Amino acid sequence: MNRQDILTSLKSCSPKVLIIGGGINGVGTFRDLTLQGVDTLLIDRADFCSGASAASSRMAHGGVRYLENGEFRLVREAVQERNRMIQNAPSLVKPLPTTIPIFKTFSGLFNAPLKFLGWLERPSERGGLIIKVGLIFYDAFTGKTRAVPRHIFDNRSISQKKYPRINPAVRYTATYYDGIILSPERLTLELLLDAEREGDHARALNYVSLIGANGDRATLKDEVTGQTVDIAPRLIINAAGPWVDQTNRSMGLSTHYVGPTKGSHLVLDAPELREAIGDHEFFFENKDGRIVLIFPLFDKVMIGTSDIPIEEPDSVRCTEEEVDYFIEMVGRVFPGIQVSRKQIAFRFSGVRPLAYTKVKNAGQITRDHHIQEDKLGEIPVYSLVGGKWTSFRAFSEQVTDRVLAFLGLPRKADTKSLPIGTGKAAIALKTDPHFTRSEIASMAEREKIIHLDDLVLRRTLLGYLGQLTHPLVEELANALGESLGWEGEQKKAEVRRALEILADKHAVCL
Numbered sequence: 001m002n003r004q005d006i007l008t009s010l011k012s013c014s015p016k017v018l019i020i021g022g023g024i025n026g027v028g029t030f031r032d033l034t035l036q037g038v039d040t041l042l043i044d045r046a047d048f049c050s051g052a053s054a055a056s057s058r059m060a061h062g063g064v065r066y067l068e069n070g071e072f073r074l075v076r077e078a079v080q081e082r083n084r085m086i087q088n089a090p091s092l093v094k095p096l097p098t099t100i101p102i103f104k105t106f107s108g109l110f111n112a113p114l115k116f117l118g119w120l121e122r123p124s125e126r127g128g129l130i131i132k133v134g135l136i137f138y139d140a141f142t143g144k145t146r147a148v149p150r151h152i153f154d155n156r157s158i159s160q161k162k163y164p165r166i167n168p169a170v171r172y173t174a175t176y177y178d179g180i181i182l183s184p185e186r187l188t189l190e191l192l193l194d195a196e197r198e199g200d201h202a203r204a205l206n207y208v209s210l211i212g213a214n215g216d217r218a219t220l221k222d223e224v225t226g227q228t229v230d231i232a233p234r235l236i237i238n239a240a241g242p243w244v245d246q247t248n249r250s251m252g253l254s255t256h257y258v259g260p261t262k263g264s265h266l267v268l269d270a271p272e273l274r275e276a277i278g279d280h281e282f283f284f285e286n287k288d289g290r291i292v293l294i295f296p297l298f299d300k301v302m303i304g305t306s307d308i309p310i311e312e313p314d315s316v317r318c319t320e321e322e323v324d325y326f327i328e329m330v331g332r333v334f335p336g337i338q339v340s341r342k343q344i345a346f347r348f349s350g351v352r353p354l355a356y357t358k359v360k361n362a363g364q365i366t367r368d369h370h371i372q373e374d375k376l377g378e379i380p381v382y383s384l385v386g387g388k389w390t391s392f393r394a395f396s397e398q399v400t401d402r403v404l405a406f407l408g409l410p411r412k413a414d415t416k417s418l419p420i421g422t423g424k425a426a427i428a429l430k431t432d433p434h435f436t437r438s439e440i441a442s443m444a445e446r447e448k449i450i451h452l453d454d455l456v457l458r459r460t461l462l463g464y465l466g467q468l469t470h471p472l473v474e475e476l477a478n479a480l481g482e483s484l485g486w487e488g489e490q491k492k493a494e495v496r497r498a499l500e501i502l503a504d505k506h507a508v509c510l
């Protein structure tokens with residue numbers, strides 16, 4: 001069914017389950033539910049994967065640092081999910097060697113017990129010994145699958161041979177493996193399209209918002225035409241990420257489940273730094289104790305990230321202060337390499353939908369996930385709280401099992417080893433940034449593109465990797481416009497909109 005078919009179908013046929021939010025958790029749940037044959041509608045008020053899920057650090061990881069918080073269940077689950085992502089979506093998620101530069105030996109040994117006793121506001125710098133212990137646990141969680149190799153530890157002289165530009169003050173390096181999600185946007189879309197192939201009981205619409213509820217009816221608004229439609233699902237899943245409470249409020253439910261924190265990144269066109277890191281992510285503790293990263297992304301380098309508690313998730317941007325911080329932090333590991341503002345190809349910011357807590361240090365807030373249940377009249381509303389990109393499948397499974405129990409249906413299919421999409425477009429891009437017109441036409445037909453920015457920011461990595469030029473944006477608008485029926489004025493408006501978003505949100509001025 002195309003967009004219009006789905007919108008028309010809603011007037012006569014309400015879905016059994018409504019999912020609000022087309023980030024990774026909404027889409028993961030959509031795939032799992034539709035695999036079980038459940039009639040499900042997923043909506044997103046913007047494009048799919050345009051919220052927190054597009055702002056992640058692209059790490060498929062267990063989160064070795066959460067071991068220090070005693071979060072063994074979370075880390076074990078996420079490590080196993082990381083392995084599954086590498087196996088189920090091999091062209092979009094690949095093993096990533098991750099190197100920790102270590103400046104001390106014994107420091108940080110008491111972080112974990114002090115945290116447990118609640119006596120630690122800011123952990124002291126982690127030394128070689130405690131990192132070694134953490135990585136032994138981390139390897140053990142991988143189990144027998146061996147999707148990635150075990151960690152190695154190198155002393156100063158070997159580290160300097162391997163990374164000649166590394167800070168001479170680094171005493172050891174530890175290298176372990178996680179995964180890189182090459183394009184979270186495409187992975188989300190592949191999952192969504194897989195779900196829709198299950199049949200007409202799987203309906204998904206971008207640019208459709210939930211704007212209110214009345215008794216057992218939810219009111220949806222088509223953001224393209226402004227038209228509204230009322231539907232009467234048997235169950236609602238609120239997967240609105242950082243907007244969970246806001247969305248509950250629009251249905252008349254007063255909740256405070258999420259305590260959001262903002263995180264930003266820069267994508268740099270910095271060949272010297274790119275060469276210095278090889279294909280390794282450098283994951284380290286900055287001078288102020290924040291865990292930060294220098295990350296290989298195709299021929300670019302991504303650096304980040306911040307973790308700043310905020311109230312309002314709508315208008316976050318990567319600030320000049322954050323830019324200064326990121327640029328300076330590179331010098332801790334590679335003091336001989338100058339990074340400058342001129343090398344910034346793209347910047348982005350997003351909001352983590354963390355569970356609300358009174359903990360003051362944002363880095364110590366749990367990344368674990370859970371479901372909260374409320375009632376809209378007789379209809380259950382499940383709010384999805386917290387979670388990591390990496391553990392989306394497990395979270396979706398947990399939500400789906402609860403929905404199946406409510407509906408009295410059995411589980412028919414399992415997602416643990418289910419391959420995801422094809423992922424071809426993400427690697428095509430690596431060798432040739434220029435798509436053919438027929439590829440654009442095929443994306444327009446298959447991939448629910450409404451606006452030009454959907455194409456340049458999420459269906460491809462063109463924006464992200466700093467490969468856009470003004471003429472290319474115009475050419476893409478022409479190619480896309482042919483398929484989507486844009487006339488002269490509409491095409492110009494789409495170009496204007498895309499350029500404004502690039503400039504406003506990502507400081508890309510074309």
Ligand SMILES: Cc1cc2nc3c(=O)[nH]c(=O)nc-3n(C[C@H](O)[C@H](O)[C@H](O)COP(=O)(O)OP(=O)(O)OC[C@H]3O[C@@H](n4cnc5c(N)ncnc54)[C@H](O)[C@@H]3O)c2cc1C
Nearest residue numbers: 021023024025045051052053056057059210241263389390
């Ligand atoms: C800076 C940063 C770095 C991160 N790094 C990593 C990492 O490296 N690895 C990792 O595993 N995890 C990482 N995460 C965490 C991970 O990205 C998030 O936990 C995950 O993406 C949350 O997905 P979600 O589907 O719950 O929310 P979202 O992706 O935000 O999806 C919610 C959707 O709901 C829609 N919506 C909101 N209100 C409405 C409404 N009224 N009607 C319709 N739609 C609505 C929004 O448009 C949005 O698309 C990071 C997060 C951030 C912010």
